[in-house]
Amino acid sequence: MKSTFEAENIVRGYTAMDRLQKPEQTILSLLRERLGYMKMLDIGVGGGRTTVHFAPLVRQYVGVDYAANMVKACEERFSDREDHISFGEADARYMNQFPAGSFDFVLFSYNGIDNISHDDRLLALKEINRVGKSGGVFAFSTHNLRSLHKVYKIKFYKNPKKLAYQILSYFLLIWLNGFPGKHQRKPYTIVNDGTHRFGLKMYYIQPEYQIKQLEASGFCNIRLFSVSTGHEIDPAKLDQVVDDGWIYYLCEIE
Ligand SMILES: C[S@@+](CC[C@H](N)C(=O)[O-])C[C@H]1O[C@@H](n2cnc3c(N)ncnc32)[C@H](O)[C@@H]1O
Structure with missing residues (x-):
């Protein structure tokens, strides 16, 4: 799995991307006024697609990936980066290099969290909860089983x-x-x-169960956003969300 993300052609593909997905645009707009005060951790940064949009707006930006070649590609792509932007290797499951409560905003975009097993996903959520500040935000996307x-x-x-x-x-x-x-x-x-x-195994989850999983992992005020429209999904109508291949979740760290 990790070896898939280390492959030269895959790294090149992600490095060529620069557009935000619709729900990412929504989340950026919702957080815009707070971003200037935020220390952000961008997990599974890939080729830096989200770096382009978020890094210039936040107080401090750390992009990490478990694939060393992705980190290298980001360092090259943003070689003229400002001092508040950095990249490094980290695995979402074990981020021992970051003390508890280090970040105001944690992002794990474009279904990066779906490339690990169920038990490892719970580990990653626990780690994200640990490195995030209480009252901070976590945004990510995951495949919709529906x-x-x-x-x-x-x-x-x-x-x-x-x-x-x-x-x-x-x-x-x-x-x-x-x-x-x-x-x-x-x-x-x-x-x-x-x-x-x-080249990958992918986790798909029912939105209702994802909400429960987040609550059990110490997240609250969970909001869902459609990948096709970028609009917020009504929690009472989750059974009707059958076309969105993945869904973005925005929640608060307890
Ligand atoms: C689908 S790509 C998305 C890249 C980028 N975030 C974007 O949105 O364009 C998923 C990324 O997550 C990384 N990734 C997957 N599992 C990870 C883990 N456990 N820890 C850190 N990075 C991980 C992969 O190496 C890959 O770069």
């Missing part, structure tokens, strides 16, 4: 190579994971959804 059926949809390309890959992928998905119905009633599941040419 949308898993979409992964199995075949796109009918005219290009025969692309079409062949789609059909092959469909059968691989069934071979590796079974049909989506097998997973969709669970609170969470881990599947190989074909991301990065089947």
Whole structure:
């Protein structure tokens, strides 16, 4: 898994990205007035897509990743960075280098938290809660189990190579994971959804269960945002959120 994120072509792909996703734009707007006072930890920083937008606005910015090549790519991409911006290697599960209560804002964007096992996810949430200040904020995204059926949809390309890959992928998905119905009633599941040419296992979770998991890990005032619109999701209508491949969560550290 980590080796997938160390690969040269994957690092290059993430380093070329610079646009915020819609719910990230919403979260930035919601926090904008406070960002200038905030010390921010950007976990799983990848190629620095979020650095472009958040680092200039916060009091201090630390971007970390467990993939050394991602950290290197960020150091090169932001070689003329200001003094309040730094990068380093860190694994979300064990961030011993940071004392408790170090950060006002912790971000783990673009489903980085989905690349670890269930037990490790709980460890990571505990660590995030520890390094975050009480009253600080945590934002992250995670795959929506209600949308898993979409992964199995075949796109009918005219290009025969692309079409062949789609059909092959469909059968691989069934071979590796079974049909989506097998997973969709669970609170969470881990599947190989074909991301990065089947190079990753991915955690998918029901939004209701994600809320419970966050509450049990010491987070409160949990808000959800749609990846397709950037709008806040009504907690009473979570069962209708079937199209968003992933959801952004914004919550407070207790
Ligand atoms: C999907 S990429 C997202 C990159 C970047 N945050 C963005 O939004 O463009 C996920 C990133 O999380 C990192 N990652 C995954 N698990 C991690 C962990 N346990 N600790 C730190 N980084 C992790 C990967 O190396 C990868 O760079």
